[in-house]
Amino acid sequence: MPKCMIDGKEVEFTAGENLVKVAKRAGVEIPVFCYHPGLSVVAQCRMCYVEVEKMPKLQTACSTMATEGMVVKTNSENVKKGRAGTMEFLLLNHPLDCPICDKAGECDLQDNSYGYGSAYMRGSEERRTYVDVNMGPVIQKNMNRCIHCTRCIRFGDEIAGIHEMVAIKRGNDIDITTIDGKTLQTEYAGNYSDICPTGSLTLKDFRFKKRAWMLKKTTTVCEGCSKGCNMEIQHEGDVIYRCVPLENLDVNRYWMCDEGRFNYQHTQDPTRIIEPKVKAEGGWKTISWEDGILGIKEEIDGQKPTFLVGSDLTQEELTHIKEYIALQHPGATIQHFGTPGLTSTQQDGALDQILRMKSKTSNLNGAEKLGIAPLMNDTIKADTVVVMSAGRAKLPKINAKRVIAVGVYLEGDASQFDMILPGLAFSEKDGTIVNHQGIEQKLKRAVLPRGKCKSLSEVLMLLTNKKARVGANP
Amino acid sequence: MLAQRKPGILNRFYLIEIVRGLWITLRNFLFHEKVTLQFPEQRRDYSPRYRGQHYIKTVNEVENCTACMLCPTVCPAECIHIVAGEREDKEKYPIKFEIDILRCCFCGMCEEACPKDAIKLSNIYEMSQEHREVYTKDFLLEQRGNKK
Missing domain, CATH: 3.30.70.20 (Alpha-Beta Plaits)
Known part of the structure; x- marks a missing residue:
């Protein structure tokens, strides 16, 4: 591999790499404004000046490709002077808005001004x-x-x-x-x-x-x-x-x-259901977790309800649900739902040429890998239906006598349900999801669950126990 | 062990020492300037750098504060709570500005951090309250003890 010298450090590079990238690998930070690794190079902010041996003038590191034997200095007196000059020009018209500005604290201009600019301004003209x-x-x-x-x-x-x-x-x-x-x-x-x-x-x-x-x-x-x-x-x-x-x-x-x-x-959302609720006359009634768990057990114990699982649940949760069904309701049907009119990864595809996909749930691939059948036609007819989802999957039309829901729901979604146990949203739980390429990625808990929400695994554990012993929240 | 000195008969009587001690008291009482004040009527002048009760400086009845949140960031007691908002004559201003004065340790770092010369500590040192109250924005905007 070809090598070049940056600030006295020898760095290997592949042909066509610019000096900003190569220097970063050498542990040398070159300040940039207009350069972004995901965008084309224009070299117009003139902040990334470096001195290259045998070149008479300062070069912009973003538009200079590394070549074999190149000797680059990023911290010489000339470079420092060039950067300070650039900073002075950039700050000529920049207002002293930092106390008001939302960018303050993560602002490139602030950082680079602090690092490479002058603390004083020579001009006195109006901005x-x-x-x-x-x-x-x-x-x-x-x-x-x-x-x-x-x-x-x-x-x-x-x-x-x-x-x-x-x-x-x-x-x-x-x-x-x-x-x-x-x-x-x-x-x-x-x-x-x-x-x-x-x-x-x-x-x-x-x-x-x-x-x-x-x-x-x-x-x-x-x-x-x-x-x-x-x-x-x-x-x-x-x-x-x-x-x-x-x-x-x-x-x-x-x-x-x-x-x-x-x-x-x-x-x-303020309308998110964060407490166990049961449909009562003229609206919803808040109940305790014990009552909720016992109520569900009464309805589904020993029977074969239809389980609808959202393809927005994590691999761990889907596995738990499968194990729970095999243990408690052998033979019950389990189907996954998510995006209307989209039942398999074959139908999934790019919605545009950038990022967005047709499947509006994160773990469609994972649900398929676990061998869960999809729900066809977006309607279901059954005696008792248990819906489990994490709030992202679009609910199908449910035609059933009793509908029990576990997961994240807003009050607007809940009209089809008879009973709701609140679950965790993606920001409140750890887990694994498999994206459309088959890459497994980790969800990580950022915030504590809202209200009295409990994880799906805990709900399943309580349903499996003979007695519903609910510990302290959450 | 310390060597014990045996005091003489006069010293054992302590009379001389008592008279000497009482003379110091009497001298200070009669001939020295008094260091105490008749507090509510007489007040001491404090240094302009004294860190007392907080206020937010206003100019033309508009608060200097832009809710930049540097004072809650620097506050070691975490006693300042600000909610920022937008209004027509000012891009960013504090909708809520509260100082939990019971937590405050009067270190003056908020005053030092403020880029707008808004939060200031005045010379007022009488802050006892009958209730556990926080200083609200309205209270802080009254320009009492203004330092200029």
């Missing part, structure tokens, strides 16, 4: 200001903070497939905006906020909710569709504030769709 256009329900724009890295324009062109962001006017009047001031059309608009190196494009959903440094981070997997995008749940005090994608080149690369990004909201 230029803009009137911002409405960018739609996802993104809040603040053009004053923009440093014209054009990451958003390139993201739209190259990843989202919509050329909707443009740079109009030139020079000092440059304005990064949507064509004709329209709202954003793409289903991947949240990524604009992730890739923006400043607080110019921020999430409306997260606006002023928390500062970035206050959030705890849990690495998990999105349950929005069978793609299984890697993401980070950012939460504090058992409240989820936002989800951001994590890099996984095999699955989602660097991106995530808005549906998955805001999917966490249903777990904190």
